[in-house]
Amino acid sequence: MTETTMTFNDLGLPEFILNAVSDLGFSMPSPIQQTCIPHLLAGQDVLGMAQTGSGKTAAFSLPLLAQIDTEQKHPQMLVMAPTRELAIQVADACEQFVKYAKGIRIVTLYGGQRYDIQLRALKQGAQVVVGTPGRILDHIRRNTLDLSELRFIVLDEADEMLRMGFIDDVETVMAELPEQHQTALFSATMPEPIRRITKRFMNDPQEIKIQSTQRTAPDITQSCWYVHGFRKNEALLRFLEVEDFDAAIIFTRTKTGTLDVTELLEKHGFRAAALNGDMTQQLREQTLDRLRNGSLDILVATDVAARGLDVERISLVVNYDIPLDAESYVHRIGRTGRAGRAGRALLFVEPRENRLLKNIERLTKKPIDEVEVPNHSALQECRRKKFVAQITKQLEHHDLDQYRSLLEDLFTADQDQEDIAAAMLMLLQGKQKLILPPDPPIEKRGRRERGERRDRRENPRSAERRGYGNPQPMDLYRIEVGRGDGVEVRHIVGAIANEGDINSRYIGHIKLYDDYSTIELPQGMPKELLQMFDKTRVMNKQMRMSFIGEVKGGDSRDEREGGRRRSGEEKRGFSRGGRGDDFARGERRFKEKNYRTFDDKPRRERRDRRK
Numbered sequence: 347m348t349e350t351t352m353t354f355n356d357l358g359l360p361e362f363i364l365n366a367v368s369d370l371g372f373s374m375p376s377p378i379q380q381t382c383i384p385h386l387l388a389g390q391d392v393l394g395m396a397q398t399g400s401g402k403t404a405a406f407s408l409p410l411l412a413q414i415d416t417e418q419k420h421p422q423m424l425v426m427a428p429t430r431e432l433a434i435q436v437a438d439a440c441e442q443f444v445k446y447a448k449g450i451r452i453v454t455l456y457g458g459q460r461y462d463i464q465l466r467a468l469k470q471g472a473q474v475v476v477g478t479p480g481r482i483l484d485h486i487r488r489n490t491l492d493l494s495e496l497r498f499i500v501l502d503e504a505d506e507m508l509r510m511g512f513i514d515d516v517e518t519v520m521a522e523l524p525e526q527h528q529t530a531l532f533s534a535t536m537p538e539p540i541r542r543i544t545k546r547f548m549n550d551p552q553e554i555k556i557q558s559t560q561r562t563a564p565d566i567t568q569s570c571w572y573v574h575g576f577r578k579n580e581a582l583l584r585f586l587e588v589e590d591f592d593a594a595i596i597f598t599r600t601k602t603g604t605l606d607v608t609e610l611l612e613k614h615g616f617r618a619a620a621l622n623g624d625m626t627q628q629l630r631e632q633t634l635d636r637l638r639n640g641s642l643d644i645l646v647a648t649d650v651a652a653r654g655l656d657v658e659r660i661s662l663v664v665n666y667d668i669p670l671d672a673e674s675y676v677h678r679i680g681r682t683g684r685a686g687r688a689g690r691a692l693l694f695v696e697p698r699e700n701r702l703l704k705n706i707e708r709l710t711k712k713p714i715d716e717v718e719v720p721n722h723s724a725l726q727e728c729r730r731k732k733f734v735a736q737i738t739k740q741l742e743h744h745d746l747d748q749y750r751s752l753l754e755d756l757f758t759a760d761q762d763q764e765d766i767a768a769a770m771l772m773l774l775q776g777k778q779k780l781i782l783p784p785d786p787p788i789e790k791r792g793r794r795e796r797g798e799r800r801d802r803r804e805n806p807r808s809a810e811r812r813g814y815g816n817p818q819p820m821d822l823y824r825i826e827v828g829r830g831d832g833v834e835v836r837h838i839v840g841a842i843a844n845e846g847d848i849n850s851r852y853i854g855h856i857k858l859y860d861d862y863s864t865i866e867l868p869q870g871m872p873k874e875l876l877q878m879f880d881k882t883r884v885m886n887k888q889m890r891m892s893f894i895g896e897v898k899g900g901d902s903r904d905e906r907e908g909g910r911r912r913s914g915e916e917k918r919g920f921s922r923g924g925r926g927d928d929f930a931r932g933e934r935r936f937k938e939k940n941y942r943t944f945d946d947k948p949r950r951e952r953r954d955r956r957k
Contacts, residue, residue, distance in 0.1 A: 357383045360412050362446040367408070370442060376401035381554045383409045386530060391551040393544055394532040402502070403439050406530045410498045411440060411474070416449035419471030421491065423498040426479050426516060428506040430456035430627065435656055436502065437476040450474065455481045455491075458627035465490055479507060479515035486522055493522050504533040504540050509850045510843055511836040513539050520547045534673065566679055568710075569717045570693040570703065578694055579610055581719045582666060585692060586616065586644070588720045588728045593637060593659035595645045595652060597678050599667040601846070602872045604646045607666060611644055621647035623844065649674050649849050655681055665693040668702050670852050670868065672709035692717075733771075820854045820866040820897040825879075825889040828861045837884050838865060845882045846875055854897070866897055 354367050354375055375383070378396050385392050386409035396402050410423050425440075427433040437454040444450045453467040455477030464481075468490060475482070475491065485491035499520070501507070507516055520543065529548045533540055544551060571581060586594070598604050604620040611618035619633050619642055636642035637657050645652070645660075649669065663682045669675045675693070682689030693714060695703050707713055720728075740746075827833045835856050842865070843850045854866025879891045 352380055354408075357408075358387055359383070359408055363408055363412050363443060365446050366443050367404075369445075372404075376405075378402050378554065378556045379405045379408070382406065382530070385552045385554075386410060386528070387412070389528055391528060391548045392530045392554060393548065393551040394530070394554045394556070395534065395536060396532060396554075396556040402532050403436055404443070406500045406502075406532070407436070407440050407443055410500070410528075410530070411444055411447075411450070413497070414444075414447075414450055414473050416447065416473070418473065418495075419451075420495050421472060421475045421493060422496060423474045423500075424482070424493065424496055424519075425474075425476040425500040425502060426482060426507070426519065427476065427502045428478065428510050428512060429650065430458060430478055431630075431652070431655060432502065433476050433478055434631075437474075440474055440476065452476065455485060456627075457481050479512040479519060483515050483519055486519065493519075494524055496523055496527055498528045498530070499523060501529075501531040501533075501543075504531055504543070505535045505537060508537060508539055511839040511850060513543075514836060517543065517546075523547075565688040566682060566691055567689070568679065568691045568693070568712070568714045570695050570714045571717055571719060573694055573696045576719050578666065579607075581694070582607070582664065583610070583614055584720045584725060585664070586611075588724050589662055589690070589692075591662035591690065593643050593645075593657065594662035594664060595647060595655070595660055595681050596664045596666050597647060597649065597652070597669070599648070599670075600848070600872055600875055601648060602874050603667060604648060607646045611646070616644050617642050618644035618646060621645050621652060623648070623650065623846075649678065650843070652678075652681060657681075661689055663689070663691045665691070668693060668695055668699050669706075670702065670849075672702075672706045674849065674851075675706045676709065819869040821869050821871070822894040822897050823865050823867060823879075824892045824894055825863050825865060825884075826861075826892075827884045827887050827889055828863050829858045830860045831885050831887055833858065833863065833885050838863060841882050841884045841889070842867075842879065845878060864894070869896070 352375060353373055354364055357375065357380070359367075378394060379401050382392050382394060382402075382405040386406060392406070394402060394405065406425075414422055425433075425436055427436055433454055433456050437452055440452050444452070451467075451470060451472040452474040453464065453472035453476070455464050455475060457478060457480060464485070468475075468485070482491065486493065501516065504516070507513060529551070531540075531544060531548065531551070571585075573581070576584075582596070596607055598607055601620075601622040601624055604622045608618050608620040619636065621630060621633055625633070633642065633645070634655070634657065637645055637659065640659070645655075646666075647655075660682045663679050665675065665678060669678065679689070679691040682691065693703070693706075703714065825838070827838075835858065838856055839850050839853055842848060842853055852868055854868075855864075856866075857864045876891060876893075879889060882889050882891075
């Protein structure tokens with residue numbers, strides 16, 4: 347029996363949608379689009395589990411936009427996304443899908459944009475609203491967004507909204523909706539808080555599960571370099587020089603890292619720019635426009651800043667810092683190889699990060715091949731090819747005869763022309779030498795052999811000890827805000843995640859006490875970032891973050907992952923071994939080991955006076 351291929355024409359979409367999809371060059375729907383579109387057109391709730399890059403934006407946009415009543419000028423469709431970048435991307439996609447429809451207006455609501463711009467767009471009668479949970483809730487409370495007649499709501503990347511501390515805002519918005527509405531929820535994973543939303547707010551949803559990204563992803567060639575013999579900066583420059591890419595995105599863990607790597611690349615002649623949470627929205631959009639139009643070739647970004655980024659030119663992703671969890675790696679490499687295009691992903695792995703690499707391979711169900719840093723021969727070959735291409739192009743210049751006569755005037759007839767050409771080569775090569783000395787010998791060791799001894803020394807449960815299954819060693823900090831200030835765990839998570847541009851999954855256990863709190867953060871945090879946290883405000887009060895010591899042993903699951911909530915007095919102390927050690931006892935133990943403690947009020951006052 348012959349197998350028929352489904353097209354968008356077979357899904358029952360109206361002509362204005364089909365024309366727009368055709369202009370975008372799409373003819374065959376992805377698996378999630380084939381399954382979701384008929385259910386949403388039929389008015390059913392949909393619960394979709396799919397990774398980024400699977401085509402879920404079109405899966406919910408096409409059928410819901412097809413049902414918008416252009417005669418009604420009130421919000422009919424609401425899409426909530428975890429980040430402003432993703433919200434902007436979804437809104438842009440919707441604009442493209444309805445370009446042949448008259449009277450459909452789309453507004454984007456997110457933090458960082460002036461309220462008057464958003465208010466003006468809402469007053470003009472937008473039927474489609476796309477935004478982040480916090481800003482949407484702000485407009486609801488200001489009575490500038492009326493959802494009383496909303497027909498459709500979409501929660502995009504719901505698990506990411508949970509990790510970023512937005513789940514309470516999402517539930518508050520959902521409670522404002524009319525009883526009769528259609529819901530579509532998409533999430534890569536299905537933790538209990540997300541499952542609770544589906545049971546509370548969805549009506550007999552059709553569950554659709556698309557297999558791992560690696561089965562539906564485009565052609566992405568993945569490889570890793572085990573950091574050895576070269577510094578990461580030097581290795582990065584070598585890889586970028588020999589890689590054939592149109593545009594690239596380089597991921598670092600921190601905002602400081604984006605600035606350092608960008609400065610390095612600009613110094614060596616690459617057209618690069620940073621993308622992080624410190625930038626204004628206008629500057630971020632200008633940077634992305636430069637990347638799209640070709641005036642910028644390399645973007646250096648954090649996970650949060652690059653969330654939802656979709657630029658066709660990106661053909662290379664470099665993980666300069668390995669992500670602390672495997673799902674972030676899948677999201678990162680999803681920035682390349684979009685819409686069926688081929689892509690390349692490179693991962694830098696330090697010896698102590700061998701376990702993180704194994705977690706990634708376990709999730710993707712695919713080994714990542716190891717590569718070596720390009721040696722001096724590869725660099726020479728690449729530079730010479732580029733040099734020859736430049737000279738060949740210049741040979742076609744119409745003024746070449748004038749320069750040939752100038753050459754005869756400058757040099758006598760008895761000088762060898764080959765010697766003259768060789769001297770010119772030396773002058774023209776600049777800093778990128780065409781002849782390189784051999785690299786010093788580097789001891790070669792297999793990837794599995796490296797780090798094996800370290801892994802054996804580790805407790806086998808170490809990868810599960812810390813928050814969200816995070817194997818990263820953690821340090822404990824004290825912050826001077828607590829339960830008495832009206833602070834909740836989500837407030838602290840939001841402040842750390844937003845100010846530090848850190849994914850909340852990297853934040854460990856948080857304990858609330860009456861007048862202070864403790865928080866676990868990964869070891870090796872940049873000094874500048876910690877200084878910034880010291881001045882960050884939570885509930886209008888400075889955190890004044892202070893280092894206590896290294897977290898040792900025990901199970902450190904975060905309360906936000908569904909763990910049993912306990913009061914500060916009931917929670918375990920620093921031993922974290924489950925023996926009921928209290929916080930004061932933990933502090934005494936750190937004093938005995940000469941760790942700094944922060945209960946010395948006179949010392950703090952003297953320090954403040956010195957400042």
